[in-house]
Amino acid sequence: MTETTPATDGEFRAGFACFVGRPNAGKSTLTNALVGQKVAITSGRPQTTRHTIRGIVHRDDAQLVLVDTPGLHRPRTLLGERLNDLVKGTLTEVDVVGFCLPADQKVGPGDRFIADQLAELARDRRGTPVVAIVTKADLVSRQRLAEQLLAVQALGDWADIVPVSAVDGYQVEVVADVLVSHLPVGSALYLEGELTDEPEEVMVAELVREAALEGVRDELPHSLAVVVEEIVPRDQPAADGTPMLDVRVNLYVERDSQKAIVIGRGGARLRDVGSEARRGIEALLGARVYLDLHVKVAKDWQRDPKQLGKLGF
Numbered sequence: 001m002t003e004t005t006p007a008t009d010g011e012f013r014a015g016f017a018c019f020v021g022r023p024n025a026g027k028s029t030l031t032n033a034l035v036g037q038k039v040a041i042t043s044g045r046p047q048t049t050r051h052t053i054r055g056i057v058h059r060d061d062a063q064l065v066l067v068d069t070p071g072l073h074r075p076r077t078l079l080g081e082r083l084n085d086l087v088k089g090t091l092t093e094v095d096v097v098g099f100c101l102p103a104d105q106k107v108g109p110g111d112r113f114i115a116d117q118l119a120e121l122a123r124d125r126r127g128t129p130v131v132a133i134v135t136k137a138d139l140v141s142r143q144r145l146a147e148q149l150l151a152v153q154a155l156g157d158w159a160d161i162v163p164v165s166a167v168d169g170y171q172v173e174v175v176a177d178v179l180v181s182h183l184p185v186g187s188a189l190y191l192e193g194e195l196t197d198e199p200e201e202v203m204v205a206e207l208v209r210e211a212a213l214e215g216v217r218d219e220l221p222h223s224l225a226v227v228v229e230e231i232v233p234r235d236q237p238a239a240d241g242t243p244m245l246d247v248r249v250n251l252y253v254e255r256d257s258q259k260a261i262v263i264g265r266g267g268a269r270l271r272d273v274g275s276e277a278r279r280g281i282e283a284l285l286g287a288r289v290y291l292d293l294h295v296k297v298a299k300d301w302q303r304d305p306k307q308l309g310k311l312g313f
């Protein structure tokens with residue numbers, strides 16, 4: 001659909017890109033499709049991405065370091081404001097920004113809000129290019145996709161526009177090419193094989209958070225914080241030589257009613273959350289894991305700067 005600039009002119013390019021877009025726009029899924037391995041956390045629920053997670057695309061001609069930001073959104077609470085500061089901080093540090101808009105939803109006030117923020121930021125920055133990415137192309141007809149591309153075109157001043165489907169792979173390579181074309185010439189920033197520079201504890205916390213949010217339909221995403229208290233190796237490995245770890249994690253909610261939701265009847269839900277998260281943590285750390293989950297109530301933590309600081313925000 002788009003005219004792709006050849007990603008290389010024989011010179012190696014390296015740099016940073018980040019995706020912005022309203023919640024559920026498909027940023028994490030696209031990051032994963034580009035990197036080829038699950039590093040960011042996706043779920044059907046909005047705003048699951050709290051931390052800046054980098055995935056790295058290694059190519060013969062380039063290295064693209066992806067910074068996955070939380071969804072840019074209107075601040076509702078102090079936490080929302082902090083997330084937006086984090087997003088803005090990230091935007092000023094990258095070489096190219098990918099603005100994700102889903103193909104299956106009409107351009108709305110949320111998208112316009114982000115487009116305005118990007119335009120405002122563009123005035124303070126030295127013209128960091130923004131590539132508009134129309135995601136989830138597999139969900140709509142060609143006709144609808146063409147209409148969406150026109151609507152997105154009219155929304156701002158984009159360096160490129162690319163439709164993509166992270167699910168069926170349509171144009172994923174083109175997205176990589178276009179982003180790479182905006183990177184500066186330079187040598188690789190990370191060693192091959194490094195997929196993420198997120199500390200293990202953050203990834204463990206996100207695996208627990210993802211499992212704890214699965215299937216709960218109320219406001220929990222905004223009211224659940226996960227803190228890894230400790231990861232302690234056992235002196236003795238398992239009988240088959242696999243290392244063993246004790247992992248202690250606290251889940252913070254705001255209200256007793258939310259605590260009850262997380263724990264479930266007779267603790268059944270928390271047990272499921274634990275075994276689901278444990279599988280992911282064992283795969284991540286390459287060890288057998290004893291996962292100890294505790295659910296605690298931290299009243300109104302979203303509005304309390306001291307609590308936020310304690311929880312790592």
Ligand SMILES: Nc1nc2c(ncn2[C@@H]2O[C@H](COP(=O)(O)OP(=O)(O)OP(=O)(O)O)[C@@H](O)[C@H]2O)c(=O)[nH]1
Nearest residue numbers: 024025026027028029042046047049071136166167
């Ligand atoms: N059909 C289809 N679904 C997609 C595609 N990309 C993402 N999705 C789905 O859309 C939902 C949201 O995707 P995410 O990647 O978590 O969205 P996000 O923008 O990172 O969301 P936040 O973390 O809330 O900001 C998930 O259910 C994905 O499976 C796509 O290309 N095609």
